[in-house]
Amino acid sequence: MCRWLAYTGEPLQPAALILDAQHSVVAMAENSPLGAETVNGDGFGFGWYPVANTDAAGPRHPSVFRSIEPAWNDQNLREISRAVVSPLFFAHVRAAAGPPIQQTNCHPFRHDNWLFMHNGAISQFGLIKRELALAVDPSLYPLMQGTTDSEVLFHLALTLGLADDPIGAVRAAIRRVEEAGHAAGVQFPMQGTLAVSDGETVWAFRYSSQGRSRSLFHSADVPTIRAMYPDADRLSLFGDHAQVVVSEPLNDLPGVFREVPESTVAVLDPEGYHHEAFLDA
Structure with a gap:
């Protein structure tokens, strides 16, 4: 389907993870050993939040760069990801499962201060697309520019209260998908991993109706990694x-990346990270 990465922490040149890591996101675009598809060359997206300005009031709003070029072939991605410094960013490489290859179908999707990306699919989306799209709040409906199930899912979560309760809103959106799918005779409507951020916190979900979700990993804390590998200059x-x-470990060092359990949300914020049970399949 796709591969993605979310980073939060001290401001960093995104290229360090998108381009330069041993198994970077761009490397996953060319060869994804744990992915449903080996190659993810149907476009990419990069969304980033600026470094906080202590004089500015209100939430930080992200910038987004999306392209239908394969990530490994886009010089602009290399330029931007080395020029930018960001404390929180998303990167996504796409393998189109049906919707056409066009810029508006590339992740991440943005609304106000929110970013959203997804790896997976709503099974037999065409059967329930109309029902789900019409469940989106009328004020949000015109903002959907692409044709993907992921964008509809994002706007459904916004409709169901993402700004006030991100976990509850994503849970409600997925349940809405499952209810519509089951009514249409789809056995396992929801598949995937997804990430959403308001610019301060990242919520990363791993869930599928079948209980066999796409892969997802979380890094150990940096002091622990330094203690394990004191000679790692990087x-x-x-x-x-x-x-x-x-979606996949960025290197082969044992203990650096740990698998996020099935039906779990990983919450990453300035205080650290923790896991919460999300949904029963």
Whole structure:
């Protein structure tokens, strides 16, 4: 389907993870050993929040760069990801499962200060697309520019209170998908991993109706990794609060990445991270 990465922590050049890691997101675009598809070359997206301005009031709003080029072939991604410094960013490489290859179908999706991305699919989406799209709040409906199930899911979560209760809203959106799918005779309507952020916290979900979700991993805390690998010079790039959640481990070092359990949400914020049970399949 796709592969993605979310980072939060001390401000960092995104290229350190998107381009330069041993198994970077761009490397996953060309060869994804744990993915449903080996190659994810149907476009990419990169969304990032600016470094906090203590004089500015209100939430930080992200910037987004999306392209239908394969990630490994886009010079602009290389330029931007090395020029930008960000404390929180998303990166996504796409393998189109049906909706056309167009820029508006590339992740991440943005609304106000929110970013959203998804790896997976709503099974037989065409059967329930109309019902789900019409469940989106009328004020949000015109903002959907693409044709993907992921964008509808995002706007459904916004409709169901994402700004006030992210976990509850995503839970309600997925249950709405499952109810519509089951009514249409779809046995396992929901599949995937997804991430959402308001610019301060990242919520990363692993869930499928079948209980066999796409892969998802979370990095151990940086001080622990430094203690395990004191001679790893590359760790100097990362501050003590750096956290990564990603579809596949970014390197082969044992203990650095830990699998996020099935039916779980990983919550990453300035205080650290924790896991919560999400939904029963």
